[in-house]
């Protein structure tokens with residue numbers, strides 16, 4: 001049977017490969033946080049989200065305990081998502097500036113978002129083994145998103161996870177690619193890698209990552225896509 005993004009998504013939602021993460025997600029979904037006590041949490045792995053014809057792939061770290069693990073959609077229902085979707089909307093990739101629930105009408109145009117680990121981890125820290133176990137899904141999305149021309153990694157762990165996937169699939173350029181906010185690297189075949197600090201509150205509340213500096217990275221992505229045609 002041929003693979004599809006829908007099939008990857010269905011498998012992700014039922015994945016049980018990481019017992020520590022599955023236990024944590026279920027426990028958070030059961031106990032909840034006070035402000036969301038009246039809501040039913042998703043509590044399962046969170047699939048990628050976006051446009052199957054996307055030229056931009058955004059690679060994040062993992063769903064947040066009371067964000068994606070509550071709503072069932074990546075970067076949805078938390079401050080990181082508020083920051084990311086507002087910026088994607090300003091750059092013309094998202095239909096709305098907000099992302100609050102799976103049925104909020106949000107849609108991505110020319111952009112697909114996926115995390116390197118699809119279950120919310122304790123302390124927002126998946127282990128290297130958990131990220132490695134989740135890599136198959138990223139590899140399949142990478143193979144299925146055939147129009148990709150740009151990859152935006154949010155933070156060093158996302159970049160390491162993405163590059164490990166490229167290495168395992170034999171697509172990694174034979175040179176060292178350094179992480180730095182604003183750095184870009186040629187991945188070959190017209191695809192360019194863009195690096196940004198993660199959109200976590202730890203970075204956005206401290207001013208390490210500002211809307212302006214993130215917009216600058218997205219503007220670079222836009223210029224690259226325009227050079228590649230139809231941008």
Ligand code: SF4
Pocket residue numbers: 012015016017018019021022045046117118119130133134135
């Ligand atoms: S992190 Fe990935 S591999 Fe591990 S249980 Fe969740 S979906 Fe499965």
